Amino acid sequence: MGRRPARGLGLLALTIGTALASASPVVAQGAGAETRRSLDLDTGWQFNLVGPYAGDGSLEAPDPGAWQVVAVPHTWNRVGYYLSDPEQHINSADNVEKTQGVGWYYRTFESPRLAGSERTYLEFDAVSRTAEVWVNGRKVGENRNPFGRFRLDVTDALRMGGANELYVKVDNTQPAEGNSTAEVLPMTGDFFVRGGIYRPVRLIVAPPVHFDLLDHGGPGVYASTASIAPGAARLNLSARIANSSPKRAELAMVASLIADDGHVVGSQRSAIIVPPGETAEIAGEMALDAPRLWNGVDDPYLHTLRFDLFDESGALIDRIDQPFGVREMRIDPERGFFLNGRPHQLRGAGFHQDTEASDWAVAPGEVERSMQIMRDMGANSVRLAHYQHGAPVHEIADRMGMVLWDEIGLVTAWTNAPDQVELPGAILANARQQLLDLVHQNYNHASVAVWGIANEVDFGPGRPDFLGRPPEVIADPMPLLENLAALSRELDPLRPVVLANCCEERGMQDVPVVAEAVDAVGANRYFGWYYGAPDQLGEHLDTLRAKHPDIPLSVSEYGAGGAPNMHSDNPLGGPIDMGGRTQPEEFATWFHEENWRELAGRDDLWGIWLWNAFDFGTTVRAEGDAQDINTKGLVTYDREIAKDAYYFYRAVWSDEPTVHVQGRRYVDRAYPVTDIRVNSNAASTGMTVNGAALPAQGDCDQNVCVWRDVRLARGENVVVARARFGEETVEDRVVWQLDAAQEQSFRIDSGTVVAAAAEVQFGSDTFFDGGTAGSTDQRGGRGRQAVTAEIAGTQRRDIVASFREGAFSYRVPTGNGRYRITLTFVEPTQAAGARIFDVTAEGDQTLLRVDVAQRAGGTLRAVTESFETVVADGVLDLGFVPVTGEAIVSAIEIAPAD
Template sequence: MVYKNARNALIGVSLIGLAISTVAASRENAPTVPSISDDQSQEAPQRQRIELSDGWQFNLVGPYGEDGELDSPQADEWQTVAVPHSWNRVGYYLSDPETHINTPENIDKTQGVGYYYTSFDAPQLDGGQRLYLEFDAVSRTAEVWLNGQYLGANRNPFGRFRLDATGLVAPGQANQLYVKVDNTQPAEGNSTADVLPMTGDFFVRGGIYRPVSLVVTEPVHFDMLDHGGPGVYAATTSLEGGNAEISLSGRITNSGASDAPVTIVASLLDDQGEVVGSWRDQAVIAPGTTSELEGSMHVSSPRLWAGLADPYLHTLRYELHAADGTVVDTIDQAFGIREMELDPERGFLLNGTPYRLVGAGFHQDTEASDWAVSREEVNESLRIMLDMGANSLRLSHYQHGSPVHELADRYGIVLWSEIGLVTAWTNARDQVEAPQGIVENARQQLLDLVHQNYNHASVAVWGIANEVDFGPGRPDFLGRPPEVVADPMPLLNELADLSRELDPHRAVVLANCCEDRGMVDVPVVAEAVDAVGANRYYGWYYGEPGQLGEHLDGLRLKHPDIPVSVSEYGAGAAPNMHTDNPLGGPIDMAGRTQPEEFLTWFHEENWRELADREYLWGIWLWNAFDFGTTVRSEGDAQDINTKGLVTYDRDIRKDAFYFYRAIWSDQPTVHVQGRRYVDRAYPVTDVRVNSNAPSTTLVVNGSELATLSDCDQNVCVWSDVALAGGENAIVARGNFAAGPVEDAIVWQLDEEQRDAFRIDSGAVVAASAQVQFGSDDFFVGGTAGSTDQRGGRGRQAVFAEIAGTDRRDIVSSFRQGDFSYRIPAANGRYHVTLTFVEPDQPVGARLFDVAANGDSVLSSYDIHQRAGGALIAITESFDIEVEGNMIDLAFSPVSGEALVSAVEVTPLR
């Protein structure tokens, strides 16, 4: 389909995809694909590739001269490393350090200059052959010396670059290679001032963190210096009447001294090796020049690349023939014929059919390897996302390496691929427009991104920016906001125009943060692109999840011709931190209190807003995995963004992972939530199970409870399930047509907790005490509050001094307003103790009544008067006879708001 203007109702996007290899890795219930060689490149016999991986020397401290004259390495000053390599290691979990690779002792957040050195034996170059140095990525900047001579540089931290080393290499001899790498944080006037990203909620590591190779070609070859791309390109321009039209081009370089008559031949092969389409052209390439030949081929009744259902890949073989018929260069690429479209009403269409994109944002780091990830680690990450049911990934917030693109092609994963323009595009507080250096760096990153990934079937859109619309409301943790906010539109318009020029077959997109969120001076950046993604955190940073849908509908009405997606939504969670009720008290969006159950609730409620809005062309939650950053101290982690559905080490799939697996995946899924909350606080609890079975049965301690079907959002809930003292076996059985699928966990209930309810009122995570309390639960109405001032984002928490108690942390929080507690206690006699702490009201300002099962126990109660002052704990106790398996404690205001700081109900045995 021919590309249509962004303001038309339909944006046509079609391209042939490249995928060359995968590593088949076993993962529970993950989709399987044919295993192929780990070798990512199918090099032509006319080319020779030599990987430079082992035996590198690295030095982070110097000193070295600025003129490129580098001393020979001394063994005691250098460490031996293998490439890929990064000198940075970022982010660690606070608990269970023995189970993790990263610890406070091995973390390295150094930013600055490092040097790499290696010696390699160069092959002989015969008949005018050329030798290129290929770096898949060096961050942030690279300067390269070969045999003491300056060879070249690169200032894109994320893209492949090649340098023609023919003139400096010593064939058949040992060669000395130095690489100066600089990941200094950009600032006005420094060495990386113009290298994007300027800021962001992730850390830009330093190092040669992707592979390095020598590549030898014949003197006439497909262009090696085309922005790191393959030099050959293809795009499906039409799928009509069951036939495909494919445009083709090849850039041919003649490094020889005389004219080179050549014939270019492109052959399309099916998986049986049969030719199903071809193109041939001839040209004479002048010496020392590069020429581009263009053509097309017709394919009858092609088998299409159809996402996860059928990621079928042909082989596209480009051959370059000399005048005598000799093949002087060959490039084989696996690719898929497909058509992608974005429609404001119908969403994303794959080969003319609506295809809902669902998935997650994805950063490239892992705890094991940081940025220097292997192909196997990338494969593991993708397999985990496939297991969750994702059919798409947003590659955030920079160009990712070849493995993820190649594997996505082969698995059928649709990609959003973007450059590193994040939040800021100036580096001085008074700049009113982007400096030319930053503009050029953004252009370079886009040129590299498109050329290197143009042929990938999986890539649907090119992203040119993320959250550049903060305006003066930019969060402090991303750096002090500028005095004058530059207008991003000139830069965005320039990048959008460049993207359309480079690739008229894919939509240009960006992700915004702030339009129509009530912020001041927010630029409407959606007008710069063909389709937009909305990063929205209703229920985490602001608002409630229920506001998300109406907000998206408003954006759609405001921009009826611009397809809308949700490019980020998420919340933080520590898998070892738990709550009995995710709404029991405040979470810390910038601090430590981030229970796993809140993440689950957040995603359930956000998905409720997203599920039926079919106009959304994609939905990407944030994030696939916890990832390293240096601006966060939250949950159970330091320098880790905890919004991942899977932990940094890929070891724990949080409960929210299985929420999506149960609604996105066709794989039989049964998962009992709360499996890591083993030591339970209450003898009665709800049991929640993610299940996509037609019906699901719960078995507790061998007794079968009710069987549920048609569960809301595939979340089955059994309310007020009684637990026994000691060990409790919880089994959920999904009753599938092919047979039952079960998930079993074990909870413990301490004898002290049997038949007792100790409630830390107003706390979403119960504080520690000599006897176990649960978080605030069983309440109806009211709001949570605290005597303490919360910290986070660099602010220290201030803890109130509370007299009259040895449970300060328990009673520092409270529930207030007009509320009640409905506690599902078994019939019998109980002792009830209520603890009160007046936070700030004088005598007479707060008066309330307390009733137990309708009987008054406290009348016009005044905490301040009874305790003798504010911030002094006071308790009141009474006994109650329970009939009907319920205690109803009603707190009714007389003047001001009712309040309670802790509720304890213990059986009288």
């Protein structure tokens, strides 16, 4: 079983520590002396990608001529690229590398000269998936957690004062029964597990008696806020002390909490005896006098928590400094998340660690930029998905006041063979190792609120095909979850155990109720994207709350794909393609606006995290304008484009002055009349178009101000939104273009959310009331090829392949005058006589008893009808009235009759 970092201690430590607890602190002799030394091993590496194992399971030897010089952090993988604007991006089809297999790293280093019985450790912040390490031909250890820090004592393998050879064998093979990584959690998810030494490596020299460096990659010293009272607080403390010397060590430990002005807020002194060659634990409590609290983004105040270790002569022999925030967190099932006794609903986004520039080998500066982008949006929290992230994001979150959801890499699957029902003991051990590492390495961070033990393990037989063949029978996840939950509570009784589920009460069969395994739960729900409609989300959450009234509920994922250079005139004009290319930016904006409508004001939710902060790499998607990228990010993979939905949240979550005109990248406009939508958190927002002022708007619904039916001019149109915030004026300016051919014409590609290309510009379906969108084509996506219909009688196949059908009308803001209307019809499936309808213009019956199949002589043949009408009230009213079956239209063209 695991050990509680903040509470575990041995009887010997308790006896002596209690006897000396009231003694005066030891005065350090040589307190400024360096107690540890560290050498970064970042350059001078060579790398050789061997590739996958051979078919017989053997490993081919590295090619002697294939070594290349690299710097660490390093990954050999590069995943995901955009199809549009390739010159602006790093990744392309030519430089992606998705090999999963074995890579070798090699370098030499000079061994530091050791004094006395000093010990030397290699510290790897993460290697994926597995690592085996040799020093001077001697195997010194291995690690099978792709995401956690590990250390190896290499003292006995070193050549002192000379050159040393270091080899690291790295294997990121996808786990499968009987293969090289079968003992690692398989992580069957919508992301890609890279290979490499993708976080920093260093050499550490420590005194023979030191705070334990082999404590699951943690600092060896731990603290937690046990209680807060007015003007006071109390900390729980513990430490592990390793004695590698040949004699017993009589020691004193002094823990101090130091404010940034240098004064000591509290201190605690303990004594301990550690036998030679052993490791012992010591624990205690520290009373604090009027500490300044860590208060999230409002005041992320950090003290320095210092642990000093003294030998029997009073000499300082080891020191650990940890940034530490004094705070108290709790979750209430009815009132949500509390920070220091006050309601503090968590709002933010999920976050994968990869970027286009560095993939998984991200530098701290890149992490800081990503965190700052989320903070600028108004987020106060981040869900670190779906595995343990590195030290930088935790340190930055501490400084920014961003509350974190940490979790291990237990995603969707937990067995390696199809239909395997017995959980392998090795995988259970790996899951426990990942949790032990996660908790020990991040225990002292004020920002960490919860420990996540799983994501979407309740898919069961309903698992989507793109994650692998859905098994007919699966192992029950509850024993594994209950085991991990018990371990988490043992390690850290103060932080809740959580998980994210996907499927409870979603109408799927054989869904395990995994929420019952944890203290609080997150719901990953995609109403309006993968299923249903956004307005169903609230009722669904009410159902979950009623079913589990004692389990705090959050929304841990919701989102939609959005390509920032794919645009729609109406996000509801036709179907999007959740697994394919049709994913306009405007639909993602609408999705987030409507989902937030359901979530805003729900104080019972302890947290709300949208999915995802940034587009990220995967290998199961070909969608939007990208390949192998999940496009649900509010910001692009390269962190360069914040999509319109980002500014929606900035306007409703942040107090920072925000004015943002939506649709800035939809430059070449299809229609001469458009709505202008502006995200603004100002009391009043003004608008000018080409210098002409429109009426100001205030009290806008969800801080989205809309100017309806604004007419654009031929050529350049300058749109400026402006608002005052106290003495500050904030404005946003966009420029749209309207071609001469669009100035007075309306060409509508009916039934589409993104208009197809033609010799003249069409817009996507809009101005309609009623009806449903359809297509003659069968959509592709999720690995399926699209099937396009052959349509005779037209040069605009892609335009007329879609349609609107039912009983519907169009109200088009043409302005007054005589117009010529051309309608194109295609009958997709019905025989003559099965579909008959009338068409009205301005209330007059213009086309009577239209039978498309009869007029065309069959299905999938385009026919057109033209007529003229006079518009007197500024809006052309076209009606499609069923007589038999449903009315239908594929394209509408409206132009002045002259």
